Amino acid sequence: MVGAEAIVDAFAEAGYRVTEPRRALASLIAAHRGRFTTGDLVREAAASRVGVGRATIFRSLEVLEELGFLEQIALPGGGHGFVACAPTTHHHHLLCSRCGRSADIAATGLSSILRDIATRSGYRIDSHRLEVFGLCPDCRSAAPRKTGN
Amino acid sequence: MVGAEAIVDAFAEAGYRVTEPRRALASLIAAHRGRFTTGDLVREAAASRVGVGRATIFRSLEVLEELGFLEQIALPGGGHGFVACAPTTHHHHLLCSRCGRSADIAATGLSSILRDIATRSGYRIDSHRLEVFGLCPDCRSAAPRKTGN
DNA sequence: TTTACTGCAAACATTTTGCAGATGT
């Protein structure tokens, strides 16, 4: 979860201009509690009174990814989407497979696993990516039955 | 690393027909020591005397993924590709960012981390995906200098 | 024989680009 202002500020602080389309895009992104695709934004932007063009969406998404406000994630089915996140230290994402909501997670203890992998494989490990999928608390109560699925 | 025969056998055992195009595709896949994209295969197939059409490549890739012989992976840059792997128990992939070679890894210890995440977040965790990137032993010796990059 | 499979070419979907005009700073 990242507020629209944080995103707008990020543009400003990084020396980008704060334009109407970028403001509108920031709102659209902030309105998502989690994962979304470019297609989602394009559709929503078209529906919104303050339009943002396809090209601008793609271009701004790229900027926001560079700034660390957006991370690309691989969806289980093979597609890919984005999640907004505060550009802090290394973290991973926990995604609700029902509503798309995302939570940032720390995964303490991963580094010792990676060290172990490095030792056993002989690879020099540079980076990694962990994505966790499940049901968020809200969706658990909304659709609790899962025994037997 | 998976041999071409293993792939061919997999088609047969799952009740699919073993055709010339599928044999050719199995060879192409086996020829990769690791990660590849659909584009790679389309290009290689076109270059090969035993052609395999675009459509067949996509269709067969889908089948092989279902059979567990192929896994879709997210490349660091956001794109995606495949790696061939024996359809065994749950495992993850360690990818060389230089040559693309992949190794299957077990990541023992991850489950306790996930349990911890579940407890702290309240999510019910269903699945996860870990991808590790680095330099394989061969590429480490081929391009050892990295101090300062 | 029977029916799954194949290639082609067209349909679709997604992302990128060139450019003239709009708009932040």
Added chain:
DNA sequence: ACATCTGCAAAATGTTTGCAGTAAA
């Protein structure tokens, strides 16, 4: 004012589908 940014529409990519012919089993 000036350079960045925007939208458009076209182009480049990537993936899927319908169909008539081909070839496993």
